Amino acid sequence: MNTILPHHPLESHPRTWQQDLQDLIKHPAELAELLALKTEQLCPEAAEQFEVRVTRHFVGLMEAGNPNDPLLLQVLPGLAETVETPGYSSEPLEETKQFTPLPGVIHKYQGRLLLMASNQCAINCRYCFRRHFPYQEHHLGRKQWLDAVDYIAHDESLSEVILSGGDPLTQSDKQLAWLASQLEQIPHIKRLRIHSRLPVVLPKRIDDKLLEWLSSERLQTSMVLHINHPQEISPELSQACKRLKDADVRLFNQSVLLKGINDRSDILAQLSEALFENHIQPYYLHQLDKVQGAAHFQVEDEKARQLYYQLRAKLPGYLVPLLTQEIPGKAAKTPLV
Ligand code: SF4
Known part of the structure; x- marks a missing residue:
């Protein structure tokens, strides 16, 4: 861990998560x-x-x-990014x-729909597939959210809404x-899923107010975190996960396989173990x-498959995440093994 930058720079005057978000x-x-x-x-x-x-926490x-x-390699712009x-x-x-179908709504998979609830992140991951996304064309205020809610209410095949972003x-x-x-209020909506990296990069976001509304709603709620490396799991994240679990929020994790960052089976195995210790299911x-x-x-597909089989050999099946690739136009993610 970095000894130059204190983990809590203003520990005697704790700042709110909103202040930390303003101070990226x-x-x-x-x-x-x-x-x-x-x-x-x-x-x-770049x-x-x-x-x-x-964030300063990250x-x-x-x-x-x-x-x-x-962790640095995930956020530091490099010359390689400028190569076409x-x-x-x-x-x-x-x-x-x-x-x-509407600004800020992605309806791609059967039974669930993704709503872009924000157009910003607390961290810009250099490998992000939405790094060129025209967020300004998908800004959602209450009016657009109401249009989206109306769209969801009229499609009874939907049972889950995913809040994503940003x-x-x-x-x-x-x-x-x-x-x-x-x-x-929409009877056929049963589940709410939140895709977020905030608990990882700004764990204080998991505060009383958030837990209050999460635990008071009717929908079954899950949160899909995005953790790529065991070094991202801090004591503050562990505490946040415990609080989410106690609020009955199910936790999953998705990682991106990244060359030079987590493309080793020992790192991936360590990650799965650490996730599970923190009530997070590798997904x-x-x-x-x-x-x-x-x-x-990019990691070659063949190497990705080898890593997956090495993980299978090291870990019980429930700790091995599914190795997948998203292929445009396909009705679901495509398993690579
Ligand atoms: S947090 Fe997620 S959406 Fe935001 S930049 Fe990183 S990968 Fe992309």
């Missing part, structure tokens, strides 16, 4: 300074294409002076072309509780979506 690190030079990195490792062109965003989990830290790679595109899943937990509890209250291990600017993170 957005300049590569600041990141380099905090972690004692050489400035020649920075690539301003940062212009996709801005740097990272930086506090990185090792100072280590340019290959697995054939076969990679700005919208690898073709979501906005095929599956968007990161839905960057929204206020007031807004989210209001949205959940609208959804729970998916995704092959990278082929988004332009992220080709250097």
Whole structure:
């Protein structure tokens, strides 16, 4: 763990999660300074294409002076991002072309629908498949949310709504509780799923107010976290997971297989063990979506399969996430084994 950056910089005056969200690190030079990195490792062109965003909590989990830290590599813009790679595109899943009946709504899979509840994240992951997504065209206020609720109410084949983004937990509890209250009035909606990286990068987001509305609603609620490396699991995240479990929120994790970050079976096995200790079920291990600017993170399919079989040999089956690839136009994720 980084000894330069205190884990709680203002411990005597604890800040709210909203204040922490306003105080993200957005300049590569600041990141380099905090972690004692050489400035020649920075690539301003890549940062212009996709801005740097990272919480101080997440930086506090990185090792100072280590340019290959697995958490740093997920957020530091690099020269490799500026290379155009054939076969990679700005919208690898073709979501906005095929599956968007309304702004901010992605209706792709049977029985469930994804609602973009926010257009920002607390962290910009360099490999994100939505790094070129036109969020400004999908801004959702109450009016658009009501249109989405109306769409959901008229489709009885739906039983689950997924709040995604951006990161839905960057929204206020007031807004989210209001949205959940609208959804729970729809009789055929039974489950609410929240996809978020906030508990990992800003664990204090899991506070009393959030837990209050989560535990008071009728819908069965689950949260799908996004953790790629065991180093991301902090004591604060452990505490947040315990509180979510106590509030009856089921926890799952999806990871992206990333070259140079988690493409080793010992790391993946350690991750699964740590997830389970924290009440989180390993769920998916995704092959990278082929988004332009992220080709250097790609792990070959054959190596991905080998890693999966090595994991199977090391762990009980319930700790082995499904290795999948999202293929545009397919009705579900495609298993790679
Ligand atoms: S949507 Fe998820 S993967 Fe993409 S930048 Fe936000 S937190 Fe990272």
